[in-house]
Amino acid sequence: MKKIIIILLSLLFLFGQESMEDSPKPCEDSLLKLAKKKGIKAIPIKDILRFRKLMKACEKVGGEKVVDQIVYQDWQRDYRKAKTMASFTSTFSICVFLVMVYYFVGLGLATK
């Protein structure tokens, strides 16, 4: 029984995958659209491998610009979102910094 399940799972894994190269328009796949719209991190973990294959397939059919744009936009999205501190975060960071300074100055003075 165990063997049958293992063979079935292996067959499912081997033949169940959709070949990206057979796909006529990999650059227009819904996963790439999702990555473009909401970022690479919005892609579910189970689809990451498929997403990578799609990126390669897209590059192969001349979609380098599409792939570069997805990656670039993802970097920019993260950067824009976190380049300035908002709300309580700046105050909190200053507090942490001051606590650290206080601790290390104290440590320095104590070890002298």
Place this chain on the structure above:
Amino acid sequence: MKSQIHGLILLISIFAGSFSSAQPKIGVDLGFGFYEPTLTGFDDNSDVPFPTGNILNRNLLINWGVYYEFFSNARVGYNSFASFEIGKLDLVNSKSVFRRTIRYRMFPLETFFRWKPRIELNFTLAPIWGRGRISVDTSPGDKSEDWNQLLNSFGDSDPMSEMGSADAMITDWIGYCGMIGLRYYLSTRIGIDMKMGFMNNSYNNESWRLQKEKVKGPVMKIDEIPVFSIKVVYGLK
């Protein structure tokens, strides 16, 4: 009634909208920490020869954590720094396997900003729930004697008269930690995070527990110690 339904719809849409439009970011990390505690109870113990201290069982901490980014510049999570030691003890009745774990369980609040697209600076404050655990595998007939020998070496005086099947002494303490870090993103999902800071633990060697009895444990100086960490961070979502 109509206005209540409208209110309900409005509330649901606000909540659903905030959940769907916000980008939840869950990340996991794995790495190492380095610190320098003074474990006097083990290193300067003249009664029981504990395994020799080295960089692996004294200074190295195994670090893993899970974070949730609840705000554009802030994340909360769980982070564990653990120090392990294993070796043989030459007790009077038996040669026993000795295991010691010191675990610093942190619940950090971390704020951050991106200095450059690939570089992030972060600031962390975390309460600590620390736990120390010492276990000795002795032969069943000599358990009490072996444990008493160990506990006497920590300054206790034959506290155990009977031992059960469980044979580990445990202590808990609280503390806090402050850290400043720099994270370099190799890709939008993967980053290398380096942190430096300090830990302050309110450890008391007289609050160990063994078989529900209060016993004395090893003297350890783990308050006000600098700590460094390096880890690989992976953004799951």
